[in-house]
Amino acid sequence: MTARPKDSTARLILPEGEPFFFPGDDTGCLLLHGFTGAPKEVRWLGEHLAREGRTVYGPRLFAHATSREDMKRARWTDWLADMEGGFDILQRLCERVFVLGLSMGAVLALIAGARYAVTGVVAIAAPARLPRQRLLPLARWLSPFIPYIPKPGANTLKSQAAREHLAYPVYPTRAVIELRKVYQEMIRGLPNVHAPVLLINGGRDNVATAAHQAEIAGQLGGAAVETLWLKQSGHLVTLDVEHEQAFQAASEFIARHRGRPR
Numbered sequence: 001m002t003a004r005p006k007d008s009t010a011r012l013i014l015p016e017g018e019p020f021f022f023p024g025d026d027t028g029c030l031l032l033h034g035f036t037g038a039p040k041e042v043r044w045l046g047e048h049l050a051r052e053g054r055t056v057y058g059p060r061l062f063a064h065a066t067s068r069e070d071m072k073r074a075r076w077t078d079w080l081a082d083m084e085g086g087f088d089i090l091q092r093l094c095e096r097v098f099v100l101g102l103s104m105g106a107v108l109a110l111i112a113g114a115r116y117a118v119t120g121v122v123a124i125a126a127p128a129r130l131p132r133q134r135l136l137p138l139a140r141w142l143s144p145f146i147p148y149i150p151k152p153g154a155n156t157l158k159s160q161a162a163r164e165h166l167a168y169p170v171y172p173t174r175a176v177i178e179l180r181k182v183y184q185e186m187i188r189g190l191p192n193v194h195a196p197v198l199l200i201n202g203g204r205d206n207v208a209t210a211a212h213q214a215e216i217a218g219q220l221g222g223a224a225v226e227t228l229w230l231k232q233s234g235h236l237v238t239l240d241v242e243h244e245q246a247f248q249a250a251s252e253f254i255a256r257h258r259g260r261p262r
Contacts, residue, residue: 016040016166017065020058022050027119027258028090028097030112031058032083032105034125034236035179036168038065041102045238048247054254055094059086061105063175071172072147076181083108087116098122098254102238103208104179107186110216113197113223114189120257121193122250124200124237128212129183130176146173165236191221198226198253200246202233226253 017038029049031042039058046056062078063070083099090097096119101109106126113121148170197220201213217225228249230242237246 012066013060014038014065014166017060019060020046020056022046022054022056024050024055025053026055026095027053027254028055028057028094029254030083030086030090030097030099030109031056032086032099032101032108033058033061033064034101034103034105034167035175036064036068036071036171037103038166040065040166041236042100042105042238044243045100045247045250049251049254052251055090057086057090059083065166068148068168068170068172071168071175074175074178076178076185079104079108079178079182080111080185083112087112087118091116096258098257100124100250101126103127103235104182106208107182110186110193110197111182111189113195114186114192118195120196120198120253122198122200122253123216124246125202125205125208125235126186126199126212126216127183127208128187128215130180131207149173149176165239186216187219190216190219193220193223196224196226196253196257198228198249200228200230200237200249202235202237202240202242203229203231204234205237207235 019039020043031046033039033041039060042058046058050056059082061082063074087097098120099109099112099118100122102124106123109121109123112118150170199213199217201208230245233240233242
């Protein structure tokens with residue numbers, strides 16, 4: 001068995017990059033953050049659900065909120081293992097488990113819906129694929145020479161919290177290859193998702209667009225699908241100006257479906 005590579009946790013987790021856990025009732029909520037981000041992205045949502053009495057866990061995905069160098073060693077199965085570990089913890093503590101995620105975390109949440117007896121999935125700003133880029137097929141060979149990809153400078157996000165977003169300032173090229181594999185695994189599994197799904201998207205999001213939402217919704221296997229569009233929000237819905245509407249929609253979704261048998 002191949003040992004999992006170590007990230008720099010022993011050296012440093014960035015301030016506010018720690019995982020969080022809030023004990024509550026027998027309804028568990030697993031909250032998953034996005035690619036190059038941190039649990040802070042979904043902590044406000046976790047605090048909202050905890051105030052309503054839910055048991056909430058927000059893990060730190062492998063190689064995140066430490067050093068961008070760690071991302072070079074990350075594999076998509078590491079992030080999958082963190083999702084699975086979080087689900088297992090809540091399944092042992094609670095009668096039912098909802099999986100909620102932002103961006104790549106939303107993709108992992110949909111993978112959980114395909115693989116496990118989740119009670120429901122809330123996928124926030126879930127992309128169906130990476131943007132089309134001419135050099136992407138060559139990324140594996142280019143990564144030693146171009147180790148990082150700059151992030152776009154323009155930002156439509158309006159809230160102060162979004163401007164203070166905790167994330168790596170660049171995309172590690174090697175990790176982008178692994179990100180594509182996460183998307184591919186999600187697409188393969190969508191027909192196996194039968195639990196209710198809530199898709200929340202921002203109208204100013206140029207990553208997870210309307211076409212992405214339609215593709216995901218169209219491939220879900222018999223799941224009851226609800227959608228919410230927040231016109232003033234960008235990709236980081238959980239930190240943007242309409243985050244309270246997103247949180248309330250997630251809360252109401254959980255309340256409606258928490259009595260559903262596994």
